[in-house]
Amino acid sequence: MISASNAGAVTLPSRPxxxxxxxxxxxxxxxVFGTDATRTVALADVSLDLPYGELVLLVGPSGCGKTxxxxxVAGLLDATRGEVEVLGENLSRMGGGRKVRFRGENxxxxxxxxxxxxxxxxxxxxxxxxxxxxxxxxxxxARATELLVAVGMEPxxxxxxxxxSGGQQQRVAIARALVHGPRLLVCDEPTAALxxxxxxxxxxxxxxxAVQPDRAxxxxxxxxxxxxxxxxxxxxxxxxxxxxxxxxxxx
Amino acid sequence: xxxxxLKMLTGDTSKYLGIVFGVSFAALLMAQQSAIFCGLMRxxxxxxxxxxxGDLWVMDRNVQFIDDTKPMSENVLYRVRGVDGxxxxxxxxxxxxxxxxQDGNFQQVxxxxxxxATLTGAxxxxxxxxxxxxxxxxxxxxxxxxxxxxWRYLHGDEPFAPGKTIEMNDKRAVVVGLAKCNPTFxxxxxxYCTYTQAVRYVPQExxxxxxxxxxxxxxxxxxxxxxxxxxxxxxxxxLTDEQFFWTTIGYYLKRTGIPINFxxxxxxxxxxxxxxxxxxxxxxxxxxxxxxGALKAMGVSNLRLTRMVLLQGLVVGVxxxxxxxxxxALFGFVFERVVTNAPPAFYFPWQILAIxxxxxxxxxxxxxxxxxxxxxxxxxxxxxx
Numbered sequence: 001m002i003s004a005s006n007a008g009a010v011t012l013p014s015r016p017x018x019x020x021x022x023x024x025x026x027x028x029x030x031x032v033f034g035t036d037a038t039r040t041v042a043l044a045d046v047s048l049d050l051p052y053g054e055l056v057l058l059v060g061p062s063g064c065g066k067t068x069x070x071x072x073v074a075g076l077l078d079a080t081r082g083e084v085e086v087l088g089e090n091l092s093r094m095g096g097g098r099k100v101r102f103r104g105e106n107x108x109x110x111x112x113x114x115x116x117x118x119x120x121x122x123x124x125x126x127x128x129x130x131x132x133x134x135x136x137x138x139x140x141x142a143r144a145t146e147l148l149v150a151v152g153m154e155p156x157x158x159x160x161x162x163x164x165s166g167g168q169q170q171r172v173a174i175a176r177a178l179v180h181g182p183r184l185l186v187c188d189e190p191t192a193a194l195x196x197x198x199x200x201x202x203x204x205x206x207x208x209x210a211v212q213p214d215r216a217x218x219x220x221x222x223x224x225x226x227x228x229x230x231x232x233x234x235x236x237x238x239x240x241x242x243x244x245x246x247x248x249x250x251x
Numbered sequence: 252x253x254x255x256x257l258k259m260l261t262g263d264t265s266k267y268l269g270i271v272f273g274v275s276f277a278a279l280l281m282a283q284q285s286a287i288f289c290g291l292m293r294x295x296x297x298x299x300x301x302x303x304x305g306d307l308w309v310m311d312r313n314v315q316f317i318d319d320t321k322p323m324s325e326n327v328l329y330r331v332r333g334v335d336g337x338x339x340x341x342x343x344x345x346x347x348x349x350x351x352x353q354d355g356n357f358q359q360v361x362x363x364x365x366x367x368a369t370l371t372g373a374x375x376x377x378x379x380x381x382x383x384x385x386x387x388x389x390x391x392x393x394x395x396x397x398x399x400x401x402w403r404y405l406h407g408d409e410p411f412a413p414g415k416t417i418e419m420n421d422k423r424a425v426v427v428g429l430a431k432c433n434p435t436f437x438x439x440x441x442x443y444c445t446y447t448q449a450v451r452y453v454p455q456e457x458x459x460x461x462x463x464x465x466x467x468x469x470x471x472x473x474x475x476x477x478x479x480x481x482x483x484x485x486x487x488x489x490l491t492d493e494q495f496f497w498t499t500i501g502y503y504l505k506r507t508g509i510p511i512n513f514x515x516x517x518x519x520x521x522x523x524x525x526x527x528x529x530x531x532x533x534x535x536x537x538x539x540x541x542x543x544g545a546l547k548a549m550g551v552s553n554l555r556l557t558r559m560v561l562l563q564g565l566v567v568g569v570x571x572x573x574x575x576x577x578x579x580a581l582f583g584f585v586f587e588r589v590v591t592n593a594p595p596a597f598y599f600p601w602q603i604l605a606i607x608x609x610x611x612x613x614x615x616x617x618x619x620x621x622x623x624x625x626x627x628x629x630x631x632x633x634x635x636x
Contacts, residue, residue: 067635070635071635074548076548076630097552100547100550101550101552103548103549103550104549104550105550107550109545109548109549111545111635113541115541115542115544115545117255117258117259117262117542117545118263118542119258119259119261119262120255120258120259120262124258128255128546128549129550131252131254131255132252132546132549132550132551133550137254188635
């Protein structure tokens with residue numbers, strides 16, 4: 001069980017950039033795995049715009065293509081067909097090396113299993129994206145500490161992942177995802193490994209610290225208990241978008 | 252990111268130590284066995300290195316190594332002296348004799364009979380090879396000089412004192428001095444005496460001359476002189492110290508199973524090291540695949556991941572190599588000091604360091620390559636599964 005009570009306000013690193021228009025624009029995107037007998041259509045002609053400044057929930061049953069969709073959006077998978085435009089850059093036409101750099105500079109990730117490096121402490125884990133970007137370690141540690149304090153992890157800065165609860169690990173993962181000021185935050189089932197209360201706290205944190213006017217946040221979930229945290233809910237089934245629900249107000 | 256790579260490596264202490272152990276074990280086994288092998292091979296040539304003064308050795312053309320003595324007639328000495336370019340040539344006896352000790356036991360000894368007049372071939376005083384006594388004492392009746400290992404072998408920790416007697420071929424021999432000799436392959440005690448004396452100590456044979464030590468004239472190279480002697484005396488062969496050294500080693504390499512046996516042990520060390528280090532490194536990588544996937548997703552390129560894995564390999568390689576070589580050197584150091592009554596067979600030339608280093612580099616490269624394969628072909632999207 002974790003609490004969001006100590007998650008104070010913080011000035012998060014953000015970049016000057018377009019806060020208008022779509023952060024993510026998908027046009028006729030398909031993704032097919034395998035060939036012939038093993039051919040599986042994971043995404044079928046998906047077109048979707050995701051705006052800046054909103055927390056978008058991508059929901060649907062298992063196997064509906066949610067994870068494939070965010071993998072394509074994050075540049076981890078190439079679409080078989082269609083155009084993928086993220087933060088104004090066309091990923092479909094981007095080379096491998098440039099895509100890796102683009103991901104490192106512009107996208108933050110929160111994973112279902114946290115994927116923290118077990119050999120690093122909380123603060124060391126949180127500063128990894130800055131180290132990847134070439135920021136000197138003392139500066140990276142200072143910024144990571146600032147962010148961990150913001151997500152209520154001040155007492156646990158020097159602890160290793162194995163010494164932290166699931167909720168605490170996910171907070172470290174959130175700090176890590178935001179430390180370099182990405183303009184797109186991609187979260188894959190961030191509450192799946194947590195109990196209900198911890199899940200709501202984590203979603204509250206994501207909402208509180210991640211949603212910025214110049215940043216888009218996409219959260220894949222099938223946890224209906226956290227639907228009320230989204231500004232927009234995109235429902236998927238069988239690799240297609242079933243519908244988009246715009247919420248008037250979020251919790 | 253190098254810092255992250257090293258933290259990842261050392262974070263899992265048991266696996267980290269497992270990889271280091273694998274590399275250390277391989278390096279230790281390869282270096283230690285190679286050093287013993289080199290030591291043994293070197294010991295086969297100890298008399299070639301100990302008997303100095305001449306530029307070349309003349310012997311029967313069928314001699315294959317230093318201990319393969321083939322008696323020649325005395326006139327060989329004069330034939331050698333007659334070759335143009337020979338400044339001087341002297342007789343040398345080398346063979347095995349059976350010595351009867353004061354307690355009645357028998358012991359094989361290596362008997363070296365040096366030129367009576369010049370004592371050429373005797374322990375080099377100027378190099379500090381004579382530990383007790385004077386070289387001139389060899390000219391006294393029945394005098395012999397014994398090597399220090401032989402003394403310890405026969406008399407244990409008893410301090411050296413001149414006057415001990417032994418018996419060879421019913422003739423008395425009195426130990427008048429102690430010499431420092433290179434360790435021998437057979438580990439028998441070495442006795443130096445004059446040529447005339449040596450001939451008396453072995454059962455009478457018609458031919459007794461085993462080697463002729465010759466010196467080249469100024470301006471004549473030893474190799475050229477060897478060629479001339481061989482040309483003018485087809486029944487003889489003349490070799491320089493170095494040629495005789497390698498001829499002897501070549502014989503042991505070709506005609507004994509020593510290289511094969513040591514080679515098998517060294518190869519075993521290499522493959523066991525490869526297996527332990529490779530498998531542990533691979534397991535370490537496989538267990539960290541999700542983390543590597545996360546790093547990929549977060550923008551770490553394959554080139555950078557390769558550098559991280561290679562750095563991890565380099566670190567365990569250097570530490571493992573250092574521990575292994577250190578262990579092998581320590582073994583040699585302790586071995587020489589603990590086993591004092593037998594000549595040590597441990598020689599650690601720089602080539603062993605280099606070859607072991609190269610083998611460790613291969614082990615690390617193989618281990619890293621196996622691991623890298625998984626990392627490089629890892630889809631970053633694995634982190635979402």
